[in-house]
Amino acid sequence: MYSQRLNLGAGASGPRPQSRAPEEQAVTPRQTRNRDRADRGIPEATVARLPVYLRALHALQDRGVATVSSEELAAAAGVNSAKLRKDLSHLGSYGTRGVGYEVEYLVYQISRELGLTQDWVVAIIGVGNLGRALAGYGGFASRGFRVAGLLDADEAIVGQEIAGMTVEHIDRLEDVIADRGVSIAVIATPAAAAQGVCDRVVAAGVTSVLNFAPVVLSVPDRVDVRKVDLSIELQILAFHEQRKAGGPGDYEPVGDGDRPSGTAQYVEAVEL
Numbered sequence: 001m002y003s004q005r006l007n008l009g010a011g012a013s014g015p016r017p018q019s020r021a022p023e024e025q026a027v028t029p030r031q032t033r034n035r036d037r038a039d040r041g042i043p044e045a046t047v048a049r050l051p052v053y054l055r056a057l058h059a060l061q062d063r064g065v066a067t068v069s070s071e072e073l074a075a076a077a078g079v080n081s082a083k084l085r086k087d088l089s090h091l092g093s094y095g096t097r098g099v100g101y102e103v104e105y106l107v108y109q110i111s112r113e114l115g116l117t118q119d120w121v122v123a124i125i126g127v128g129n130l131g132r133a134l135a136g137y138g139g140f141a142s143r144g145f146r147v148a149g150l151l152d153a154d155e156a157i158v159g160q161e162i163a164g165m166t167v168e169h170i171d172r173l174e175d176v177i178a179d180r181g182v183s184i185a186v187i188a189t190p191a192a193a194a195q196g197v198c199d200r201v202v203a204a205g206v207t208s209v210l211n212f213a214p215v216v217l218s219v220p221d222r223v224d225v226r227k228v229d230l231s232i233e234l235q236i237l238a239f240h241e242q243r244k245a246g247g248p249g250d251y252e253p254v255g256d257g258d259r260p261s262g263t264a265q266y267v268e269a270v271e272l
């Protein structure tokens, strides 16, 4: 058993460390990723597929499967097996001929690569419909993300209890980030407020932002922004539906051309 594997599920079943040494708090996801990958050159397309492999591996673990062939894992993840083997080779994982990959160790390797073997502290800014849903989503903790702050500008919302946390006023943003070691900010405000919020979290030292607002955020180079836009995903599905129905236009896959199936993986990064 790998100790880091245990840590992945700790949020759901037991307490996580509430505080870290200052030098540990200062490490951001980006810094860790850059440090770990600096010399290995793992392609971003591979990185984007690792969470998909991880999800498939967790499903195998849940079924008590100890080893898996590249073909089985590739089928479960919706990619071809050659691409899967190539992806995993970037992690130094080649499997064993005739046996395949050891599920538990591969979970550990991918989790380590994605920075999931440690806790990431998250603040959700904008606690409306979406912010509430995100705050109540149990899946973050089991994947190593701990929501440590809910902030909103609306006095009627501030002070409310949501998912066991009290919503704080946005005026406290900088203090919350500093005091709780927030390294990822989730922005779920209206579009008009998003850039201002983003500027503040960046000024407070956050270098990873997950943006749900329908606006392209300007950030310094050192900051990673991932944008989630469900309407774009629906438009992509509409495009494919149209093609299935024999609608206009021949389709040429662009870019990677071998993206895994399933909707959750289709969350696009329009900025990085």
Ligand SMILES: NC(=O)c1ccc[n+]([C@@H]2O[C@H](COP(=O)([O-])OP(=O)(O)OC[C@H]3O[C@@H](n4cnc5c(N)ncnc54)[C@H](O)[C@@H]3O)[C@@H](O)[C@H]2O)c1
Binding pocket: 125, 126, 127, 128, 129, 130, 131, 151, 152, 153, 154, 157, 170, 188, 189, 190, 191, 193, 196, 197, 211, 212, 213, 214, 228, 229, 230, 231
């Ligand atoms: N990405 C997606 O797929 C998706 C899906 C639904 C909604 N959205 C977007 O997510 C955002 C939130 O949607 P919603 O339905 O929850 O809206 P909402 O109006 O219910 O919630 C927005 C919250 O942000 C708060 N807020 C406004 N200005 C703020 C500020 N400066 N600082 C802190 N909080 C502030 C409001 O008080 C409100 O509670 C919107 O931008 C919406 O367009 C995205």
